[in-house]
Each structure stands twice: as structure tokens, then as C-alpha cells.
Amino acid sequence: MEFQLITKDTKSRARAGIIKTDHGEIETPIFMPVGTAGAVKAVHMKDVYDDINAQIILGNTYHLYLRPGLDIIEKAGGLHKFNGWNKPILTDSGGYQVYSLSGTRKLTEDGVLFRSHIDGSKHQFTPERVMDIQRVIGADIMMAFDECTPYPCDYDYAKKSLGITHKWLDRCIEHFNNTDPIYGYQQTLYPIVQGSVYNDLRKESAEYIASKGAEGNAIGGLSVGEPAEMMYEMTDLVCSILPEDKPRYLMGVGTPVNILESIALGVDQFDCVMPTRNGRNGMLFTKNGIINIKNEKWKDDFSPIDPEGTSYVDQQYTKAFLRHMFVAREMLGGMIASVHNLSFYLWLVKEARKQILAGTFAEWKDMMVPRLAQRL
Amino acid sequence: MEFQLITKDTKSRARAGIIKTDHGEIETPIFMPVGTAGAVKAVHMKDVYDDINAQIILGNTYHLYLRPGLDIIEKAGGLHKFNGWNKPILTDSGGYQVYSLSGTRKLTEDGVLFRSHIDGSKHQFTPERVMDIQRVIGADIMMAFDECTPYPCDYDYAKKSLGITHKWLDRCIEHFNNTDPIYGYQQTLYPIVQGSVYNDLRKESAEYIASKGAEGNAIGGLSVGEPAEMMYEMTDLVCSILPEDKPRYLMGVGTPVNILESIALGVDQFDCVMPTRNGRNGMLFTKNGIINIKNEKWKDDFSPIDPEGTSYVDQQYTKAFLRHMFVAREMLGGMIASVHNLSFYLWLVKEARKQILAGTFAEWKDMMVPRLAQRL
DSSP states (O other): OOOEEEEEEESOEEEEEEETTEEEEESOOOOOOEEEEESSSOOOHHHHHHHHHSOOEOOOOOHHHIIHHHHHHHHTTTTHHHHOOOOOOOEOOOOHHHHHHHHHHESSSSSSEEETTTTEEEEEEEEHHHHHHHHHTTSEEEEOOOOOOOOOOOHHHHHHHHHHHHHHHHHHHHHHHOOOOOOSSOEEEOOOOOTOOOOOHHHHHHOOOOOOOSSEEEEESOSSSSSSHHHHHHHHHHHHHHHHTEEEEEEOOHHHHHHHHHHTTTOOOOOOOOHHHHHHTTTEEEEEEETTTSSSTTTOOOOOOOOOOSHHHHSBEEEEEEEHHHHHTTTHHHHHHHHHHHHHHHHHHHHHHHHHHHTTTHHHHHHHHHHHSBOO | OOOEEEEOOOSSSSSEEEEEEETTEEEEEEEEEEEEESOOTTOOOOHHHHHHHOOOEEEOOOHHHIIHHHHHHHHHHHHHHHHOOSEEEOOOHHHHHHHHHHOOEOOOSSOEEETTTTOOOEEEEOHHHHHHHHHHHHEEEOOOOOOOOOOSOOOOHHHHHHHHHHHHHHHHHHHHHOOOOOOSSSOOOEEEOOOOHHHHHHHHHHHHTTOOOSSSSSOSSSSSSSSSSHHHHHHHHHTTTTTTTTTEEEOOOOOOOHHHHHTTTTOOEEEEEHHHHHTTTTEETTEEEETTTTTTTGGOOSSBBTTTTOOHHHHHHHHHHHHHHHHOOOOOHHHHHHHHHHHHHHEEEEEEEEHHEEEEEEHHHHHHHHHSBBOO
């Protein structure tokens, strides 16, 4: 993997760049739609390609490991072959789902013992195992195995957890270096900065992670319930330490406003279930604010979903029709909202990139943030 | 509406024709995808147009009347404007759902009193009211209000019910003739033959319906649980009486085999929830037979869903991937299967039409029927 930094904004730390992988290039800043089980929820693959214009999608290691399972993915020739997505894929380490989904789990220095949320079967994730799993999945970008601390998290726990995360990182790197890609294309490994909301821990972690010289670096453990200002403060601190010539990935973030604010702090990659999950609940993000389409006020609004939207669905369907789909509990409602929201997120980062290249990002961001946050 | 009979098969009663409506032409025989609440379930409108190549879709009067309601549909300018489908639409009379869905209903000579299955509110459908509702929906083809008798149904009930259906038909026709379309394009009314599985009642009904000189005629009360042979026998009898120069619509039918057998008996129009409903349960219809994609045997079959299929999904996704979507309970599974099945149904009637035009329908049908019925 290669990262080319093209422009740095002069009034913020925003940057425009290009990540080059064996599955193609990614223009940064970029939003990566989440494809939990190997497919973006409720969206046809052709729409992920052609309508949403995604450049990279994310797969969840925990989910893919349990279903369809590594045997099937390896037989298929990797996740790209299995799901038909021929552009870059990033996989998380599975850690987050182990903590949030599995019924029982036991954290030790060695790794995590857990039970499947599907059938209760017992499994163990260790740093080495998680590297092996991501080799089999065949992600272009693999993530280190870490502990994502919750919020709030007391200082002592955060410090102890960080120690484990760093030790696990060294084991991840060693095992990654001692193994080869299975499918003939390169894979890369991003380490993850943790440290909860504590400045000294975040600083320590960012310095430790930076010292590893990875091709890209991630910031984890944020957007887990802490106030947005705290998230920005931590992101700011970490971005000031992580190397400038490598992409920075802020995991699990966030709202359109979160994304613009974090781009301004120097983040290049984002992922979040919000556009699809909230979409399935009737929340639409637009450049003029947020629509709850289930609201009575849209029942006879026959204007397009988003007259300025870039997606097919924005012009094809009216607000009144989409509201009707949600009220009647038709799957099509969630399908439409998912395509709309993902198209909007991809538009947002593309436009941010344009503004960075034009030297107008800071002003544009200040104009957009209040618009994006308002309720329509 | 106009019907042009183009070719009659010499070895069966199959016909190829064209129905001309103000929203465009329909090549018969045709299958009409069901759009219960105004949209085909789990399928984007662009795919109904471009991938499935539907020529006409069906809306359910009962559902649309309750949600979004007539006020919204009228404000939108009719269902075509509301849902963005600019080709022909047929609506049923709502009777079938009143009997099958609503909690309590009371049938009188005047009409049916029923409670909404959604909120328990009280409503009345009469022949006149149902004509008014379909005027507001703006269907190109409206259906007469009838009682769809269940199976089994004793002779006395069937006879009495038929009397009511015929009286209601006269009231429908009178009210239809005394009212005008609301949106500036023509609408037409199909009467419905009933009579359960009794030859004399079916004959009486077909003769009565034929005497009305409608622009198209429907056969109702079949495919409600009776053996297929009985359905064919009734269809055969009724088709021999209904005028040859008008399209014949066999309501709620059926499997691919049912459709080919009924085309051979002289039917021109079909609708059924089977391709979408069974699709959402993992059943795929193909020209080589029926696939239960949830079956273990497909878990590592990385061949396309249907190598000979005409739809985008047939080539984009593999059987193993589609099975994974169903096992992981992803909406995308039902979405893929719905598009596949509808594309297949539309291919089937298009191919049947080609064979009729080529004079080879009977042989082709005999070759296809055993293939279509087998389990893969």
C-alpha cells in the first residue's frame, strides 16, 4: 500500500491524498460503507459501485469468521471473490464485536475467549489468530487486535488495557510479518491508538503506534458515548503525533458534522453504521440537515427525497412515498434510505476533498456544519 | 383500452396479443408483479423497469385505501404519480384482502363491513365505493367487487355467493359508467368469473360475465387451495366461454408450471405474490427447476445464482453468497431473490409469447413443464 499526500489545507490540518492498493486507488478523505457480513446492508452491490460510488468497504471480522466461516471464504478465494466487490476492503479486528455482541467473554493477556452470539459456541481470538483470519478474508487493510475501552472508563483500567493493546500490537506485527498474503495481492496492517479520553494515555499510545512505522494508522476507542468535544480533543492530540505521510483512520465515526470536524483535524478515513442503521430507522442525512421521514409532516410532500442529492433514489422517490414505505413497514423504505444516506456520505467526503484541493475547506466546513446539524 | 389478438396457437388455446392502455402497451401473455402497498416488495423501482422489465404492475386496493389512504393518493395525482410507475397499473377490488386479512367482517347484500387489520377502525366496501376508490387510485385496469369463495366451499354457499357477485357486478358497471376518470386517462373495468369448483356455476358465471361485453375479463376464486387439475379444469371451461377477442386474466396464479398450463388454456394475464413472497423465503425459480437457496448444499457453490438468468443479480451474486445472506438474515437475500424470481417470471411469459408467435408453444411447454417443476 502507498499513500500519496496531495494537498494540505493551510487553515486546518485537512489533507487530500490517494491510497494505492492492489484493488485500486482510494481518494482521501474517504468514507467506507460498512458491510458487516460481507455486504452493505440492504444495498445491491451494483448500487454500491455505481450509485453510491464507494471506493472501499469495510467487513467485520467477527461476523465473517462466524458466518459464512473461514472455510467458505477461503474456498471462494477470499472475500472479494465471495461478495463480488473488486475494490479495496478493510476489515476490523473483531475485537469490538467480541466485547459488544458475544454473551460471555474472558479477556486474558493471551487474548479473548468468547461465545458466539449466534449459537453459543466457544472461540478464542488472539493477536496471531486475528492476523490469520484477516489473511484468509483477504482484506487490503487489516486492523490490529486491540481492546476498545468503553466510555466512561476509569484511568487505571484504561492504562492497563492500553498496555495489553500495545503488547498485542507487537504480536500482531510479528505474526503479520511472518505470514504471507494468501491470494497474491498485498495486504497491510494498521495499528490502533487507544487510551480512552486521557491525554497522557492517548499521547503515549500515539507515540507508540507512530514508532511502528505502519503504512497507515487508526484511532480507536472514540465515538463510544463520550461528548463530541472530547472526541475532537483526543483526535486532535493523536493526529498531531501520528505521522503526516501516512493515512489516519478514525474508527466508527460518525455524523456528517463529526466527519467534517475530524477531517479538519487531519483524519483521512472513516467508517460508521450510522448512514445504513439510522437509514433503516427513517433518518435521512442531507446537505440541508436531517430528515425524520416517518414524521407526519412529510405525508403529503411530493417533492423528491433530496432534490440536490446525487443518488438515483433522490429523484426517483418522493418524501411522501418514502414515508409511506416506512409507515407500511416495507423493506423498500430502508433500502431507499440506505442508498440515499451512503450516497450523501460519499458526496460529503468527495466535496470536502474538492474544497481542500481548492484551498476553501475551512470556510466551506464552517458554512456546512450548522446546516448539516439542523433538523428539517 | 384495446386488445389486439396477434396469433392463436394451433395446438392449444394459447394466444399472443397486445393490450393498449393510456400508460403504454402490454404484450400478452403477461405476468404482473404485485405491488401490494404501491411498490413491488424489496425491489427498487428502477429494477422493476430496467432489470425485471415489468410491463404492468398490480396494486392492492385494500392496502392502498388503508395506507397511505385516498387523500394522499389523490393529492399526489393518482398512484402512478405517487409511486413513480408510469406504465400500466391494475388494482384488485380489495375483496380478497377484506376476507383474508381483516379481523372481523360482515357480508351483506349491500357490501362488506370490516375492521382494518392495522388499527381496528371500521370501514365499508360496497360495489360503488370500490369503483370510487379505484377511480382515485387511478388504475388503468380496475376490478369488479366480488366475493372470492374459499376452497373447499359447499355448493349452496358457492351458488348464493355467485348471485351476490353478479348483482354486485351490475352495480359496479353502473357506477363505473356513471363516473369519470379523475386524472385524464382512460380506465377500464374487468368483471370476475366466480363459481368455485362447480362446472354449472362456472359456466353460468362465465356466460353472465361474457354478456357484459367488458374490455377484459377475469377468472377469480381459483388457486385458493384446490388441486391444480381442478384449477385447470375450471380455467379451461371458463376460457371456452369468455370472448376470444378480449384479454383473460387468471387472478393470483401461480407457479411457473401453472402459468404455462394456463396460457395453453387461453389465459393472457397473471399475477401472484409467489415470486416475491417465496423469494423472501429463499425459493428461487429457474428454467431448470426450483432452488431452496437455504439448503446446505449451496454453501460452497460459487457458481452464479442462475447462469442463464436475464437479471443483473443472476450474474453478480453466487449461490454461496446468496445462501450466506439468507443464513445471516440480511435483507439483501430477499432483495436478490425477489429480483431474480420476477425477472424469471417475466422471461417465462416473454418466451412463451415468442413460442406462440413461432408456432412452437405446445412442444416447448411440454418440454418446460417437467423441468420447471423439479427440485434442484
